[in-house]
Amino acid sequence: MPLHPEIARILADLPAPPPGPLDPAAMRAGEQAQVPPLEERLPLHDVRDTIAATPAGEVPVRIYTPTDTDTGGLVVYFHGGAFFLGSLDTHDHVARHLAKSTGCTVISVGYRRAPEAQFPAGLDDCYGAVRWAAEHGDELGWDGKILAVAGDSSGANFVAAVTGLAHDDGFDRITHQVLYYPSLDLDFDEDRYPSMRENAVGYGLETAGLKPFNAFYLDSGADPADPRVSxxxxxxxxxxxxxxxxxxxxxxxxxxxxxxxxxxxxAGVPVTLRRYAGANHGFVQNFSWIPEYAQVFDETAAFLQGSRHE
Structure with a gap:
């Protein structure tokens, strides 16, 4: 099917990016300006900010408790943003909808970003936050069953990397991984995947933009040949x-x-793969208000509940 008409309409009205190199500070400020006020956000039983003390240091986290139920599952969420954009605020609505739909407590991680932080600071923060969540399960109301990691785009890159680190460390508490349109290969050769050419232009994220957008992360010491990076x-x-x-x-x-x-x-891992027709990169963050794309949260809930570890 063609690009969803609502997405196509919005993309057509987007202004051209300013000339010159990317400016992280200006781009972050632009994102922050789009964050809706608190009173317009999806209400939940409780939302609070705290600090996770991890081996990597103190990591800001935001904890979303959907109901007053005493115990339930945990979802540790890593926001996207090409490793230099995104924040607890810009992806607050995603975390809220994840909590509401899944019934799980969601811990959103404010990891360190490039270019200020060198690799693997952000990854270490994410992995440390998952270990912290498991260690503080009683305080978080964890029932000891579901411990999922979820993320979008570069956040999904961290999901895949964290599950690999956890496996190598013998940390077996993670039960599920949820990857929304993941960035998994930071070698941006246009001939590696047909979609790099098929969807190169006109759909928001463009193939030519992948290298400059990820350059802050790669220049921080992240090697695309390293499985922690790709x-x-x-x-x-x-x-x-x-x-x-x-x-x-x-x-x-x-x-x-x-x-x-x-x-x-x-490799024998149970996988549910779902391609959303008519959607572009970033649709969970940007277009989940469109009913057919809001279904992604219900699908995530069904995935977590359908393979519940007893």
Whole structure:
């Protein structure tokens, strides 16, 4: 199907990006200006900010408790933004909808970003926050069953990297991984995946923009050949948690997400792969107000509940 008409309309009205190199501070300020006021956000039983004390240091987290139920599952969420954009605020609505739909407590992680932080600071923060959540399960109302990690775009890159680190460390508490349109291969050769050329222009995120947008992360010491940076390059994917991988039809990175899903399946990992027709990269963050794309949260809930670990 063609690009969803509402997405196409909005993309057509977007102004051209300013000339010159990317300015992280200006781009972050622009994102922050779009964050809706608190009174316009989805209400939940409780939302609070705290600090997770981890081996990597003190990591800001925002905890979303959907109901007054005493115990339930946990979802640790990593926001997207090409490793230098995004924040607890810009993805607050995603975390709220995840909590509401899944019934799980969501811990959103305010990890360190490039270019200020050198690799692997952000990844260490994310992994440390997952370990912290498991260690503080009683305080968080965890029932000891579901402990999922979820993320969108570069946040999904951290999801895949964290599950690999956890497996290698023998940390087996993670039960599920949820990857929304993941960025899994930071070698941006346009010929590596057909979608890099098929969806190169006109769908918001463009193939030519991948290198400059990810340059802050790569210049911070992240090597695209390292499986912690490009998780699709991990040789052995066996033993990783069950995965929900969501891709978008008109995303340059669509095919790497779907190839990763096939590789997980070949390694014996249970995988649910869902391609959203008419959608572009970023639709969970930007277009989940469109009813057919809001279904992604219900699908995430069904995935977590359908493979519940007893």
């Amino acid at each position: 998780p699709i390059k991990r040789e052995d994917l066996s033993g990783l948690p069950a995965a929900l991988i969501v891709t978008a039809e008109f995303d340059p990175m669509r095919d790497e997400g779907e190839r990763y899903a096939r590789r997980l399946e070949e």
